[in-house]
Amino acid sequence: MKTYTIKQNQIPNNDSYDVIVVGGGPAGITSALSAAREGAKTLLVEGTSALGGMSTTGLVTSWCPFSDREKIIYRGLAEKILKLSNQGLPHVKPDALDWVAINPEYLKTVYDDLMNEAGVDVLFNTMLSKVETDGKRVDAVILSNKAGLTAYQASVYVDTTGDADLVAFAGGAFMKGDDWDGEMQSATHCFILSNVDDFGFNHGPWLNKANKQSPGYKIKDSDKYPLIEDAHMCAKLLGPGTVGFNAGHIKNVDNTDPISNSKAYMTGRKIAREIRDGLKEFFPEAFGNSFLANTATLMGIRESRRIIGDYILTVEDYAERRTFEDEICRNSYFLDIHHPKDDEDPARQAYYERMKLVKHYKKGESHGIPYRCLIPESFDNVLVAGRSISVERIVQGSVRVMPVALAMGEAAGMAAAIAAKQKTTVRSIDVTHLRARLVEEGVYLL
Numbered sequence: 001m002k003t004y005t006i007k008q009n010q011i012p013n014n015d016s017y018d019v020i021v022v023g024g025g026p027a028g029i030t031s032a033l034s035a036a037r038e039g040a041k042t043l044l045v046e047g048t049s050a051l052g053g054m055s056t057t058g059l060v061t062s063w064c065p066f067s068d069r070e071k072i073i074y075r076g077l078a079e080k081i082l083k084l085s086n087q088g089l090p091h092v093k094p095d096a097l098d099w100v101a102i103n104p105e106y107l108k109t110v111y112d113d114l115m116n117e118a119g120v121d122v123l124f125n126t127m128l129s130k131v132e133t134d135g136k137r138v139d140a141v142i143l144s145n146k147a148g149l150t151a152y153q154a155s156v157y158v159d160t161t162g163d164a165d166l167v168a169f170a171g172g173a174f175m176k177g178d179d180w181d182g183e184m185q186s187a188t189h190c191f192i193l194s195n196v197d198d199f200g201f202n203h204g205p206w207l208n209k210a211n212k213q214s215p216g217y218k219i220k221d222s223d224k225y226p227l228i229e230d231a232h233m234c235a236k237l238l239g240p241g242t243v244g245f246n247a248g249h250i251k252n253v254d255n256t257d258p259i260s261n262s263k264a265y266m267t268g269r270k271i272a273r274e275i276r277d278g279l280k281e282f283f284p285e286a287f288g289n290s291f292l293a294n295t296a297t298l299m300g301i302r303e304s305r306r307i308i309g310d311y312i313l314t315v316e317d318y319a320e321r322r323t324f325e326d327e328i329c330r331n332s333y334f335l336d337i338h339h340p341k342d343d344e345d346p347a348r349q350a351y352y353e354r355m356k357l358v359k360h361y362k363k364g365e366s367h368g369i370p371y372r373c374l375i376p377e378s379f380d381n382v383l384v385a386g387r388s389i390s391v392e393r394i395v396q397g398s399v400r401v402m403p404v405a406l407a408m409g410e411a412a413g414m415a416a417a418i419a420a421k422q423k424t425t426v427r428s429i430d431v432t433h434l435r436a437r438l439v440e441e442g443v444y445l446l
């Protein structure tokens with residue numbers, strides 16, 4: 001393949017930072033807030049025009065549970081953000097914890113305010129495009145935006161892109177998909193319907209595939225809606241006459257392949273239209289006059305790259321509810337994998353059988369996430385938080401959700417700030433001190 005050298009001078013920004021966080025989703029938000037709270041001069045880089053990732057721009061309808069059904073376990077900044085988020089929904093109790101709806105426009109402003117209060121510099125509409133390395137250190141990130149290409153430097157970088165872009169662009173080691181053919185979970189393009197009849201919605205059938213009476217099954221079985229292959233439908237009342245949907249599946253989307261990603265949006269928009277039309281047909285009491293108000297600007301990607309870190313969290317760790325000396329948060333969410341392939345291959349079958357054995361925890365149970373899962377083995381001054389940390393694929397089905405991303409982000413940001421201040425590597429910091437600081441800030445650890 002022919003290659004080109006960029007002749008344009010890359011202009012180092014006058015400002016260099018203690019910590020640069022790339023990716024402004026749930027993990028990036030708490031990373032940046034936490035780093036700034038520790039006194040680090042912090043830059044947060046986001047590809048879209050708002051903070052929140054899947055919690056806002058991606059239109060995910062609700063937070064996965066914050067409790068282990070006995071007590072809240074995602075505390076610290078995560079709990080603070082949940083409480084602020086709840087204020088944007090008049091029909092939601094202020095102290096609601098589990099499967100709480102999200103008002104995405106309100107939440108965007110919550111995040112903006114938090115960044116401004118913390119003194120974090122934010123760059124919107126800015127993509128990480130290249131990474132310069134010097135041995136095991138990342139030296140600079142090249143960002144692309146309306147100013148062209150600009151190099152920024154920091155002592156420590158936090159990769160919260162969800163796809164481990166920074167680690168991958170720097171040439172670091174990662175895994176992707178399963179061990180057989182790289183299969184990844186299906187994507188979903190979330191959307192919002194307005195002009196819904198609230199009474200009809202609240203008193204009609206539960207729109208979830210667990211309810212065999214859900215109209216989703218009729219939509220799936222009708223030949224009028226060819227893109228609807230299953231009854232997957234999570235729907236939440238977000239505001240008056242306004243229902244958010246995490247519904248439908250798009251198979252074989254690779255978010256790290258721009259063509260695949262672009263095609264997914266076109267399919268996703270059609271799926272949203274089909275679901276709206278199907279609900280009008282099969283659930284007219286609620287959706288007879290509904291209007292497709294918005295499809296997400298950010299594709300709903302459940303899975304792509306996972307870094308190879310200093311430790312890879314295993315299914316056995318999850319099954320045995322393991323506690324680690326260096327753990328930085330707890331997690332109790334179930335192993336939620338959309339579409340594990342169920343083919344004849346006995347090895348693959350055995351792999352997924354392991355998942356079935358331990359899929360759900362009992363009340364009060366959780367496992368720890370070690371700090372080592374956030375440290376890419378390839379680098380000394382990079383941390384990763386969010387859905388691309390170092391875990392076995394099945395475990396990613398659990399740790400990928402937003403309360404966990406918020407919790408691990410807080411730890412990553414704090415660790416990055418400590419390493420920057422002490423001018424040391426991310427793996428040389430005193431983890432006992434890190435954990436003690438997290439507990440001081442209200443984080444739940446065993």
Ligand SMILES: Cc1cc2nc3c(=O)[nH]c(=O)nc-3n(C[C@H](O)[C@H](O)[C@H](O)COP(=O)(O)OP(=O)(O)OC[C@H]3O[C@@H](n4cnc5c(N)ncnc54)[C@H](O)[C@@H]3O)c2cc1C
Nearest residue numbers: 023025026027047053054064128162188300301386387402
């Ligand atoms: C369809 C779907 C439904 C889900 N439902 C739920 C649910 O109900 N409840 C729940 O709690 N979780 C849910 N999840 C999981 C959850 O939303 C995500 O896994 C979670 O948001 C991961 O957080 P993150 O911060 O790692 O990544 P993301 O939320 O994906 O944020 C990553 C951010 O980085 C930015 N970015 C990416 N690459 C670059 C780059 N190169 N340069 C600059 N910026 C970049 C993106 O624009 C984005 O803002 C769902 C996920 C999907 C896909």
